[in-house]
Amino acid sequence: MPFAPIPVSTQDIVTYLTNKCGTEVSTMHLQEASEHFDCSLSTVKKRLKIYKHSIGKWDLTIQEAREKLEKTVQKQNLIPEVNNSFVKFGNYNDIRKIIQSDMFYPTFVTGLSGNGKTFSIEQACAQLGKELIRVNITIETDEDDLIGGFRLVDGSTIWHNGPVIEALERGAILLLDEIDLASNKILCLQSVLEGNGVFLKKIGKYVRPSRGFNVFATANTKGKGSDDGRFIGTNVLNEAFLERFPVTFEQEYPSASVEKKILISECSDDKFVSHLVDWAGIIRKTFYDGGIDELISTRRLVHIIRAYSIFNDKAKAIKVCLNRFDDETKQSFMELYDKVDAEVDISDKDEVSNQELLNQINS
Numbered sequence: 001m002p003f004a005p006i007p008v009s010t011q012d013i014v015t016y017l018t019n020k021c022g023t024e025v026s027t028m029h030l031q032e033a034s035e036h037f038d039c040s041l042s043t044v045k046k047r048l049k050i051y052k053h054s055i056g057k058w059d060l061t062i063q064e065a066r067e068k069l070e071k072t073v074q075k076q077n078l079i080p081e082v083n084n085s086f087v088k089f090g091n092y093n094d095i096r097k098i099i100q101s102d103m104f105y106p107t108f109v110t111g112l113s114g115n116g117k118t119f120s121i122e123q124a125c126a127q128l129g130k131e132l133i134r135v136n137i138t139i140e141t142d143e144d145d146l147i148g149g150f151r152l153v154d155g156s157t158i159w160h161n162g163p164v165i166e167a168l169e170r171g172a173i174l175l176l177d178e179i180d181l182a183s184n185k186i187l188c189l190q191s192v193l194e195g196n197g198v199f200l201k202k203i204g205k206y207v208r209p210s211r212g213f214n215v216f217a218t219a220n221t222k223g224k225g226s227d228d229g230r231f232i233g234t235n236v237l238n239e240a241f242l243e244r245f246p247v248t249f250e251q252e253y254p255s256a257s258v259e260k261k262i263l264i265s266e267c268s269d270d271k272f273v274s275h276l277v278d279w280a281g282i283i284r285k286t287f288y289d290g291g292i293d294e295l296i297s298t299r300r301l302v303h304i305i306r307a308y309s310i311f312n313d314k315a316k317a318i319k320v321c322l323n324r325f326d327d328e329t330k331q332s333f334m335e336l337y338d339k340v341d342a343e344v345d346i347s348d349k350d351e352v353s354n355q356e357l358l359n360q361i362n363s
């Protein structure tokens, strides 16, 4: 029975060549290695890509290759791009001041989904030319994802810095996005949140925070969980962990005039924008009064505006963006839109409607 050949590793080739020809090798030596390992010259070249230092020349000193790797990582620019559609509002100025101060001052930003928490931190960094490393936290996030671990690279295990170490060393802003989805494994960041840096026990190295390093966390809750089922998947964060954040900002949805500005930058139909903002406002009010469990976020309004620019059909744009809600909610939202905007008729009145919600909205 024929056997599939075992692919030759970078480490095998490096060991063979170093023993036979030293650490400075040329194409001729690579050809020899390809014959020895019974593989193509291009496979050998591919494996040794990281060691290439000029045409037809390879330097097999591991240290140098690692340095090269590190240099390419350092060269990456992690400053977010300025987005011209961003409109400053709410806590933006305070967030910007904290970043500008270069102080270590862990900051918690809480608020309902899709109201610009992540965007405002990103844009504050963009405006200030500050590097930002964002980690999307999930229940699965662990020490390896945050701090780092060993990775298999071309047959060798090499230490790989996680985003927290990168941010510490660069003096960047570390954004722990949606932190209330985390499990207790997030507690590995306790010493980082105390401003002390972290000891990498697997490689015996202590990483101190560089000047300018700071942590921001965003969440839909305040880390105390949610009993009403609105925030499925959110967890109660450890009290000592929350204590490490000296300040918490509460992010509200933008005011109607700010929200109009946000939407106008995507669509020039003033009337449609006004109607959408009024509609979302009424729905949010009903939500705050406990009348409904769902609401329309700024993010969803932007989605509707974009759907409108694609389909050029207001009713369709609203419909496709409401499809994610259950039938009853969707129907009620559409009927309400009909009331707000006399020119558009989207709801099929014959379908089941949530009379209770409508009554509340009417009153």
Ligand SMILES: Nc1ncnc2c1ncn2[C@@H]1O[C@H](COP(=O)(O)OP(=O)(O)O)[C@@H](O)[C@H]1O
Pocket (backbone or CB within 6 Å): 085, 086, 087, 088, 089, 112, 113, 114, 115, 116, 117, 118, 119, 120, 218, 262, 298, 299, 302
């Ligand atoms: N200040 C703003 N200016 C412009 N667009 C905004 C602003 N705030 C929110 N948005 C829109 O809403 C979307 C969701 O914002 P995001 O920051 O991701 O929400 P959150 O992090 O609060 O869930 C953004 O991608 C953007 O389209």
Ligand SMILES: [Mg+2]
Pocket (backbone or CB within 6 Å): 117, 118, 119, 177, 178, 218
């Ligand atoms: Mg976010």
